[in-house]
Amino acid sequence: MHDYLEQSFSVKFEYRVHFTSGLFDITNTLLNDFLNDRKIEGIQQKILFVLDEGVAKSHPNLVDKINAYFDHFSTVKLAENIVLVPGGEKVKNHSYYNEFIINTINDYGIDRHSYLAAIGGGSVLDTAGLSAAVAHRGVKHIRIPTTVLSQNDSGVGVKNGVNFKSKKNFMGTFAPPAAVFNDDQFLTTLTDRDWRSGMSEAIKVALIKDGDFFNWLETNATDLSARDLPTMNYLIKRCAARHLEHIRSGDPFETGSARPLDFGHWSAHKLEQLTNFEVTHGEAVAMGIALDSVYSGLKGNISEDEVRRIIDLLLRLGFAITHPLMELQDESSPLLLGLNEFREHLGGRLTITLLTAIGKGQEVNEMDWLLLKKASEKLKALDAKVA
Ligand SMILES: NC(=O)c1ccc[n+]([C@@H]2O[C@H](COP(=O)([O-])OP(=O)(O)OC[C@H]3O[C@@H](n4cnc5c(N)ncnc54)[C@H](O)[C@@H]3O)[C@@H](O)[C@H]2O)c1
Ligand SMILES: [Zn+2]
Incomplete structure (x- = not known):
């Protein structure tokens, strides 16, 4: 005898790709407005930032600016530290970094109502995107792409991935972000x-x-x-x-x-x-x-x-x-x-x-x-x- 139970459903995904200049200026409320709109009563939501080292080097005031932004707007609680990872393909080639980010999600208590925000080029976004997708089976992920390629392509889509045995993007998931914030000020420090x-x-x-x-x-x-x-x-x-x-x-x-x-x-x-x-x-x-x-x-x-x-x-x-x-x-x-x-x-x-x-x-x-x-x-x- 053969029998079956039918199962079928669809899930709607919605996210915005924002274009702005100076995302972490106190006068720029875009990010805070986004977080405020999604505030959940009675729950202290948190946000943990993963930052591309190449971006940190070219924007030495960025960490201070992020701290000042979340001191000023206290809609969500900023994790105590901003986590640095190398930029470029290196971060995708070594599984260590994916695990490292998952560890920090655990260490800072980022749950499914909290956010992992990644600031960087396509490589850092791909790695952090995978970490966010698998930790707790998916924490909310905000992408802040900082290169031309990640602002126009890799950072706005639904895929993440890291390399495995030198094979490009062998390991990854389809996981739409909560939102994308393209800030053109990052582009000014890119190499030619x-x-x-x-x-x-x-x-x-x-x-x-x-x-x-x-x-x-x-x-x-x-x-x-x-x-x-x-x-x-x-x-x-x-x-x-x-x-x-x-x-x-x-x-x-x-x-x-x-x-x-x-x-x-x-x-x-x-x-x-x-x-x-x-x-x-x-x-x-x-x-x-x-x-x-x-x-x-x-x-x-x-x-x-x-x-x-x-x-x-x-x-x-x-x-x-x-x-x-x-x-x-x-x-x-x-x-x-x-x-x-x-x-x-x-x-x-x-x-x-x-x-x-x-x-x-x-x-x-x-x-x-x-x-x-x-x-x-x-x-x-x-x-x-x-x-
Ligand atoms: N997920 C997808 O759908 C998708 C699509 C296309 C490409 N990708 C992936 O994207 C990766 C390439 O990304 P990329 O071209 O953004 O480069 P990248 O992430 O490799 O970064 C290149 C270098 O620029 C530095 N950098 C980043 N932003 C900077 C800034 N604002 N100022 C100064 N330096 C900065 C980084 O530290 C790094 O050294 C590839 O691994 C590719 O496979 C993914
Ligand atoms: Zn491509």
């Missing part, structure tokens, strides 16, 4: 490298979803390279909006095999690993975009002129378009292992996004390695021309 790095995710989203945004990027490339903050704020907001739209309209927890937002990422993730993370995520994505765009051109899906525009934009923004490890000798070239790892990560069929126009992505289920070899040779030749 990190300022540039995050723009590749904007080019990516423009290429697969928003042709007008691509035109805008072309028009504003000079201001973006010159570190004009209002222009960067526009890029971040538009890119973040496209990401949020994608998440809510599609498959937020990625139950299918497709990952359209990962255009250019199959090779990027592998390149990061092969270079021992010396090439940053954003830089690797720029090269991955170049490779898959030239490949789309060789397949005849986009025109020569469109390929030229994409490569030109990447170069104008100061990105490298290829790397020696992107050269393919034969079918067992290390970069190509990235295709299989990408398939494994998604589960099921290999699904790669290519372009059919600037502003339009298309999923394919196989990649022709000989054509990929041609694409990487073409990129090398284009690169040599620029040098």
